[in-house]
Amino acid sequence: MTAKSRGNLPPLSLHVPEPKxxxxxxxxxxxxxxxxxxxxxxxxxxxxxxxxxxxxxDLVRVLGEDHRAVGPWDPKLDxxxxxxxxxxxxxxxxxxxxxxxxxxxxxxxxxxxxxxEEATSVAPAMALAADDMVFPSYRQQGILISRGYPLVEMIxxxxxxxxxxxxxxxxxxxxxxxxxGFFTIxxxxxxxYPQAVGWAMASAIKGDTRIAATWIGEGSTAEGDFHSAMxxxxxxxxxxxxxxxxxxxxxxxxSGFAGAERATFAARAIGYGIAGIRVDGNxxxxxxxxxxxxxxxxxxxxxxxxxxxFTYRAEGHSTSDDPAQYRSAQEREEWPLGDPxxxxxxxxxALGEWSEEQQAAMDRELVxxxxxxxxEAEKNGILGHGLHHPFHTMFEDVFEELPxxxxxxxxxxxxxxxxxxxxxxxx
Amino acid sequence: xxYEESPVSLSxxxxxxxxxxxxxxxxxxxxxxxDPNVVVMGEDVGYFGGVFRATAGLQKKHGKTRVFDxxxxxxxxxxxxxxxGAYGLRPVPEIQFADYIYPGLDQLVxxxxxxxxxxxxxxxxxxxxxxxxxxxxxxxxxHSQSPEAMFTHVAGLKTVVPSNPHDAKGLLIAAIEDNDPVxxxxxxxxxxxxxxxxxxxxxxxxxxxxxxxxxEGYYSIPLxxxxxxxPGNAFTVLAYGTMVHVAAAVCAEKGVDAEIIDLRxxxxxxxxxxxxxxxxxxxxxxxxxATRTSGFGAELSAxxxxxxxxxxxxxxxxxxxxxxxxxxxxxxxxxxxxxxxGEAIDRLTKA
Numbered sequence: 001m002t003a004k005s006r007g008n009l010p011p012l013s014l015h016v017p018e019p020k021x022x023x024x025x026x027x028x029x030x031x032x033x034x035x036x037x038x039x040x041x042x043x044x045x046x047x048x049x050x051x052x053x054x055x056x057x058d059l060v061r062v063l064g065e066d067h068r069a070v071g072p073w074d075p076k077l078d079x080x081x082x083x084x085x086x087x088x089x090x091x092x093x094x095x096x097x098x099x100x101x102x103x104x105x106x107x108x109x110x111x112x113x114x115x116x117e118e119a120t121s122v123a124p125a126m127a128l129a130a131d132d133m134v135f136p137s138y139r140q141q142g143i144l145i146s147r148g149y150p151l152v153e154m155i156x157x158x159x160x161x162x163x164x165x166x167x168x169x170x171x172x173x174x175x176x177x178x179x180x181g182f183f184t185i186x187x188x189x190x191x192x193y194p195q196a197v198g199w200a201m202a203s204a205i206k207g208d209t210r211i212a213a214t215w216i217g218e219g220s221t222a223e224g225d226f227h228s229a230m231x232x233x234x235x236x237x238x239x240x241x242x243x244x245x246x247x248x249x250x251x252x253x254x255s256g257f258a259g260a261e262r263a264t265f266a267a268r269a270i271g272y273g274i275a276g277i278r279v280d281g282n283x284x285x286x287x288x289x290x291x292x293x294x295x296x297x298x299x300x301x302x303x304x305x306x307x308x309x310f311t312y313r314a315e316g317h318s319t320s321d322d323p324a325q326y327r328s329a330q331e332r333e334e335w336p337l338g339d340p341x342x343x344x345x346x347x348x349x350a351l352g353e354w355s356e357e358q359q360a361a362m363d364r365e366l367v368x369x370x371x372x373x374x375x376e377a378e379k380n381g382i383l384g385h386g387l388h389h390p391f392h393t394m395f396e397d398v399f400e401e402l403p404x405x406x407x408x409x410x411x412x413x414x415x416x417x418x419x420x421x422x423x424x425x426x427x
Numbered sequence: 428x429x430y431e432e433s434p435v436s437l438s439x440x441x442x443x444x445x446x447x448x449x450x451x452x453x454x455x456x457x458x459x460x461x462d463p464n465v466v467v468m469g470e471d472v473g474y475f476g477g478v479f480r481a482t483a484g485l486q487k488k489h490g491k492t493r494v495f496d497x498x499x500x501x502x503x504x505x506x507x508x509x510x511x512g513a514y515g516l517r518p519v520p521e522i523q524f525a526d527y528i529y530p531g532l533d534q535l536v537x538x539x540x541x542x543x544x545x546x547x548x549x550x551x552x553x554x555x556x557x558x559x560x561x562x563x564x565x566x567x568x569x570h571s572q573s574p575e576a577m578f579t580h581v582a583g584l585k586t587v588v589p590s591n592p593h594d595a596k597g598l599l600i601a602a603i604e605d606n607d608p609v610x611x612x613x614x615x616x617x618x619x620x621x622x623x624x625x626x627x628x629x630x631x632x633x634x635x636x637x638x639x640x641x642x643e644g645y646y647s648i649p650l651x652x653x654x655x656x657x658p659g660n661a662f663t664v665l666a667y668g669t670m671v672h673v674a675a676a677v678c679a680e681k682g683v684d685a686e687i688i689d690l691r692x693x694x695x696x697x698x699x700x701x702x703x704x705x706x707x708x709x710x711x712x713x714x715x716x717a718t719r720t721s722g723f724g725a726e727l728s729a730x731x732x733x734x735x736x737x738x739x740x741x742x743x744x745x746x747x748x749x750x751x752x753x754x755x756x757x758x759x760x761x762x763x764x765x766x767x768x769g770e771a772i773d774r775l776t777k778a
Binding site for chain 2: 193
């Protein structure tokens with residue numbers, strides 16, 4: 001194909017974004033603007049949305065280089081709460097490590113770690129009320145762990161075994177836990193965003209006091225659902241918190257393919273006229289404070305808030321991904337905002353409320369806790385080893401009642417099973 | 428409770444004559460009164476009452492937090508309805524024309540339809556998506572489509588198509604009460620009268636048709652039960668929506684003793700009534716307005732062939748729209764009208 005020239009106009013050119021570093025490149029993070037901790041103003045929770053808009057381009061930080069909490073966003077949590085936060089984040093990491101190995105050992109098909117992003121789920125979960133409804137994406141296992149959902153149940157789901165409450169129908173990590181205010185996770189991206197708005201609108205219609213919060217990766221903000229959700233939330237002033245976890249990578253595409261070269265993700269809030277905050281996602285105190293601010297705002301009918309968590313995906317997208325193929329190994333090592341668990345640990349140590357020895361002991365204890373939960377879950381089976389739900393459950397829950405065609409197909413499945421395994425008795 | 432089981436027999440219940448729009452409005456009003464969790468939303472449905480006026484007066488009566496306009500975002504409308512359903516409401520979103528449903532398709536197909544399944548019953552999406560559908564009003568290719576087969580293909584969705592005011596009210600009430608997501612397609616060509624296929628003749632208004640006699644108050648018609656419009660022995664006609672009336676008119680004109688079945692719900696399908704009828708008549712004519720290839724008629728034809736083959740005395744006939752988009756100026760050439768149906772009837776009669 002040849003380009004048609006019109007007079008002396010220069011040919012147009014297409015911009016295809018390219019990340020700054022590829023495998024083997026030396027990483028230089030000097031382009032990332034990191035303002036000092038404590039320097040960001042904290043507007044009143046009832047302020048107009050536009051009062052927050054400078055925060056959409058800034059970065060709310062609480063923990064300084066000296067590991068002290070400073071500035072108006074310091075949530076002033078007591079040491080006990082901070083230790084609980086640290087423990088939950090460390091447990092999330094220990095759980096991820098074990099499940100990752102489980103996948104490599106063939107106990108399940110798939111797993112997704114949230115290493116480096118623990119603060120973006122654990123801290124918000126702690127700042128929300130226990131009965132607020134969360135509409136997570138697939139990397140918020142920290143919320144379930146924060147809310148005390150049994151690890152054994154999580155592993156049953158990951159192993160799709162006979163004790164899996166979701167009857168082996170969902171991909172591993174796509175949990176659902178209604179009693180814990182945790183909405184069923186979808187594999188189709190961004191669909192949870194308008195759903196969270198709908199739930200929040202329903203809560204407002206009924207005069208309830210509960211709010212909704214939802215999570216999305218920065219890559220999925222390109223989906224239409226994100227923009228529909230923002231429009232609806234703005235129009236009806238829905239009591240909802242939109243979290244965008246900007247971990248820099250959507251599988252192998254960097255955030256530039258979601259528009260990050262032009263604007264921050266928090267700045268999406270400006271166009272919709274809602275409140276927005278860009279927060280250091282590796283600073284658990286800043287994340288907690290931002291969620292607390294947004295939750296208070298939503299609960300007092302002051303409207304929705306978009307929070308961008310500026311963080312880094314330290315591991316691959318999933319067990320099916322190899323980040324060494326598309327990004328520099330140095331990226332993780334040199335991420336300028338550090339590791340959220342380490343930062344919180346150092347903060348507690350600086351407060352005189354924790355020590356390296358306590359940390360090491362806690363880590364050992366958490367490894368044991370996860371190990372024993374895994375053993376417990378394995379008694380119910382692992383993926384592909386026969387201990388799964390009976391065949392007829394495949395036909396349940398398509399509709400509330402079984403229609404004639406599913407009855408017929410269910411009978412066929414049972415017939416087939418009798419032929420394949422003649423020794424099988426249980427119908 | 429269904430109208431067959433109603434403590435007041437329908438002949439005793441006070442009745443009114445309504446057109447389809449009035450019957451739908453009445454059903455919404457009754458359900459909003461009975462259940463505070465029913466909310467109505469969609470483009471223009473609030474103050475104005477919708478482009479077809481199906482929601483007229485509801486906002487005034489039930490308040491604007493229960494009946495409200497939405498942004499022009501079908502993805503948002505359906506997605507928000509999923510979240511509302513998960514909360515415990517029973518949203519009745521309106522998609523202004525079935526042709527506009529596609530931006531909301533993912534929320535319907537991947538989310539609403541599968542919520543119960545993927546959460547093993549923890550979350551449900553008890554919503555009824557109302558949408559005017561079908562052609563015959565010179566709506567061009569973007570206001571005339573019949574996309575029902577897209578939804579009947581999806582596990583977890585129910586698809587309903589009423590053909591008269593009486594059924595529209597009872598089926599809509601049942602759909603709103605149903606705990607599964609329901610797509611409720613309203614054949615807009617027959618909102619005002621039972622169109623017989625003769626586009627160059629005036630439509631008889633519902634006020635002169637027996638099916639416009641609608642009992643007052645609450646009654647429901649169960650999803651999954653077809654209606655025998657007219658018993659007969661020559662052949663079985665399977666139709667729904669507008670085409671029930673067109674097929675009936677052609678059969679009457681030709682003086683054939685056809686058994687005409689109005690399916691009313693496509694999923695769940697009343698296979699028993701279909702089977703019984705075809706076994707009796709031995710011949711089957713399927714009529715729908717949607718494009719032919721992979722249309723719902725293909726499914727009906729396959730079912731009849733699988734289940735009634737040894738009773739069949741002629742090939743199953745399918746009369747449908749053509750495999751083209753709905754052409755604005757050539758609408759009546761596209762529409763499966765009396766000529767196309769008449770030819771099929773002649774083939775069946777001679778067979």
